[in-house]
Amino acid sequence: MANDRKVWFITGASRGIGLEIAKAALSAGDLVVATGRDAGAVKTALPDTADAIALQLDVTDPMQATTAVAEAVEQFGRIDVLVNNAGYGQLGVFEEIGHDTILRQFDTNVHGTLHVTRAVLPVMRRNTSGHIFNLSSIGGALGFDIASIYCATKFAVEGFSECLALEVKPFNISVTIVQPGFFRTDFLDDSSIRFSDKAISDYADYAKATQGFYTSQNHVQAGDPAKLGAALVRLSREKTPPLRYAAGSDAHDYLSGAYDARMAELSEWQELSKSTDGKAASAA
Numbered sequence: 034m035a036n037d038r039k040v041w042f043i044t045g046a047s048r049g050i051g052l053e054i055a056k057a058a059l060s061a062g063d064l065v066v067a068t069g070r071d072a073g074a075v076k077t078a079l080p081d082t083a084d085a086i087a088l089q090l091d092v093t094d095p096m097q098a099t100t101a102v103a104e105a106v107e108q109f110g111r112i113d114v115l116v117n118n119a120g121y122g123q124l125g126v127f128e129e130i131g132h133d134t135i136l137r138q139f140d141t142n143v144h145g146t147l148h149v150t151r152a153v154l155p156v157m158r159r160n161t162s163g164h165i166f167n168l169s170s171i172g173g174a175l176g177f178d179i180a181s182i183y184c185a186t187k188f189a190v191e192g193f194s195e196c197l198a199l200e201v202k203p204f205n206i207s208v209t210i211v212q213p214g215f216f217r218t219d220f221l222d223d224s225s226i227r228f229s230d231k232a233i234s235d236y237a238d239y240a241k242a243t244q245g246f247y248t249s250q251n252h253v254q255a256g257d258p259a260k261l262g263a264a265l266v267r268l269s270r271e272k273t274p275p276l277r278y279a280a281g282s283d284a285h286d287y288l289s290g291a292y293d294a295r296m297a298e299l300s301e302w303q304e305l306s307k308s309t310d311g312k313a314a315s316a317a
Contacts, residue, residue: 039063039269040109042102044092044149045119047074050168050213050258054116057262058269059084066105066112069119092119092145095152102152114269115153116166117146120186124247125229126236127181134230135182142186147193154201163206164269167194171214171284175291178243179228198276207274211265212288214256214281256281 041058045051046067052075055067059080068090069075076087086108090101105112123130123138146167157163172180173187191210198208228244261280268274279285299306 039113040066040105040111041114041116042066042068042105042112042149042153043116043118044068044090044145046087047071047078050261051116051118052078053258053262054118054265055079055085055262057259057266058114061266063114063266064109066101066109068101090119090149092117092149093140095148098148098152102149102156106156111160112153112156113160113162114164114166115150115157116168116265117149117190118166118168119145119149120168121227122180123182123186123227124179124244125182125227126179126233126240129229129231129233129236129240130182131230134227138182138227139186139189142183143189143193146190150197154206157201157206158204161205163201163204164274165194165197165201165206165208166265166268167208167210169194169210169212171212171279171287173210173212174288179240179247195276208276209268209274210277211261212277212279212284213261214279214284214287256283 039058041055041063043051043055043058043065046055046065047069051067051069055065056079058065059082063084065079065085066088067075067079067085068088070089070091072087072089079085079087086105088101088104090097092098102112120142121138123134150165150167153163153165157165167190169190170184170187172184173191176184194208194210201208229240232240264278264280268278279288
């Protein structure tokens with residue numbers, strides 16, 4: 034194996050963004066460990082090549098994460114790039130979503146990212162190099178209608194990733210938070226997205242209107258997942274990759290507006306913010 038060929042470990046690679054990242058890495062001449070809950074589906078979706086292996090991995094199971102990483106290292110010797118992509122969208126008004134449903138969302142979107150990262154980091158530390166891409170969302174930086182639980186998981190991924198970047202920097206490991214806008218994948222499809230567990234009449238009109246908007250965007254989103262895959266391959270070659278990468282013109286616009294609004298609010302209330310400082314202790 035040529036030393037300049039990167040080894041990618043990608044979760045949720047049977048379809049959508051994960052699959053396109055795998056294809057882009059292979060097209061760039063790299064090696065790919067593509068994982069999913071159904072390894073057969075991953076293998077069917079990927080090009081038939083000796084440069085890729087498909088492994089079963091339910092990211093909610095930490096033992097499966099450890100096993101899959103060990104198999105990847107046995108096959109290719111190392112892991113250079115980790116892509117934590119596996120996840121799904123739980124939408125719906127907060128009061129209409131049950132406790133167990135919330136736990137499942139966090140178990141996949143947050144705990145799954147933690148399990149796989151924990152399994153991969155010892156490999157990267159031994160090699161004193163690596164790049165971790167954690168898939169967040171524009172919903173990891175600002176809130177959206179009927180998305181409180183989904184956004185909560187992505188805000189958690191962003192906080193984890195920002196702190197992790199500080200911890201692993203001494204080992205020459207980079208972390209990039211990927212913030213996609215709306216991409217043409219199955220994210221809004223019935224096979225992926227989830228809505229409320231129950232209906233509360235007070236929210237009926239609001240929930241119906243917002244849910245209708247989301248479903249109307251299914252498969253007509255502006256973002257091209259193949260181009261996102263190519264963008265991540267480019268970022269994997271950068272000597273100083275960004276901590277955050279906004280993917281899509283809509284992501285750029287949404288995030289710019291959110292940051293501007295926060296700065297304006299911070300400035301508006303700065304006097305009250307500073308009013309809570311205590312008096313400096315007098316010198317002895």
